Amino acid sequence: MRLIIGNKRYSSWSLRPWLALAHHDIPFEEILIPLYRDGSKEAILRHSPSGKVPTLIDGETTVWDSLAILEYLAERFPDLALWPRDPARRALARSISAEMHSGFIGLRNELPMDLDPPDPGGAHSDATEADIARVTAIWRQCREAAGTEGAFLFGAFGAADCMYAPVAVRFDRYGVPLDPVCRAYADEILGLPAMRRWVEAGMAEPWVLTF
Incomplete structure (x- = not known):
C-alpha cells in the first residue's frame, strides 16, 4: 500500500x-x-x-x-471494525462522518488546519461558533452513548474518530474552550501515539505557507 x-x-x-x-x-x-x-x-x-x-x-x-x-x-x-458493527450505530457514525466531510465551512475557513498557527487567538464569527457548537454536540452525543465501552466516539477507535481528529487538533491549537466530556475526548485523540508522530513530523517540516 x-x-x-x-x-x-x-x-x-x-x-x-x-x-x-x-x-x-x-x-x-x-x-x-x-x-x-x-x-x-x-x-x-x-x-x-x-x-x-x-x-x-x-x-x-x-x-x-x-x-x-x-x-x-x-x-x-x-x-478492525472501523465502523460500528451495530447497524444503528454504524448509520450514526457514517452520518456524522459525512457531515464533517461536507460541512463546517466557517470552522474550516477561520480555524484552518495548522499545527503552529501564527494567530491562534481572536474572536470567531457566528458561523464558526455554530460549527463549534455542532461538533461538540456530536461528540457529547456519541460519548454519552458509548459510555464505558471505550474512550472514542463509538467506544473503540474507528473511522469517525479519524474524520474528527483534525478538529481535535484545531480546537487544541486555537485554544477553543471545551466542556469536560469534549476535552477528555480531544485529549484521547491527541494522545494517540500515531497522532503524536504526525504532529512531531509536521512541526519539523521546513515548508511554511504564508496565506
Missing part, C-alpha cells in the same frame, strides 16, 4: 486515512508531496486522477478522497 499525502502541518484530509493506517499498524509506504509549490499539482497527478491528496494505492486499486479511503480500508480490513 502507498498513501500519498500533503504537508502534515496543514493537510487535515491527509491526516484522516493516515491515522487509520498508522494507528492500526497497517504496513504502508508514505509519499509526502509538499502542497502549493511549483510542480505540486503535477506531482500529485502522477498518483491521483483528481490531482488532490490523499490518495491510496493498493496494488491495482487507486482510491482518492479521505472518506472513500476509510470506506475502502473498512472493507479491506473488516476485523
Whole structure:
C-alpha cells in the first residue's frame, strides 16, 4: 500500500486515512508531496486522477478522497471494525462522518488546519461558533452513548474518530474552550501515539505557507 499525502502541518484530509493506517499498524509506504509549490499539482497527478491528496494505492486499486479511503480500508480490513458493527450505530457514525466531510465551512475557513498557527487567538464569527457548537454536540452525543465501552466516539477507535481528529487538533491549537466530556475526548485523540508522530513530523517540516 502507498498513501500519498500533503504537508502534515496543514493537510487535515491527509491526516484522516493516515491515522487509520498508522494507528492500526497497517504496513504502508508514505509519499509526502509538499502542497502549493511549483510542480505540486503535477506531482500529485502522477498518483491521483483528481490531482488532490490523499490518495491510496493498493496494488491495482487507486482510491482518492479521505472518506472513500476509510470506506475502502473498512472493507479491506473488516476485523478492525472501523465502523460500528451495530447497524444503528454504524448509520450514526457514517452520518456524522459525512457531515464533517461536507460541512463546517466557517470552522474550516477561520480555524484552518495548522499545527503552529501564527494567530491562534481572536474572536470567531457566528458561523464558526455554530460549527463549534455542532461538533461538540456530536461528540457529547456519541460519548454519552458509548459510555464505558471505550474512550472514542463509538467506544473503540474507528473511522469517525479519524474524520474528527483534525478538529481535535484545531480546537487544541486555537485554544477553543471545551466542556469536560469534549476535552477528555480531544485529549484521547491527541494522545494517540500515531497522532503524536504526525504532529512531531509536521512541526519539523521546513515548508511554511504564508496565506
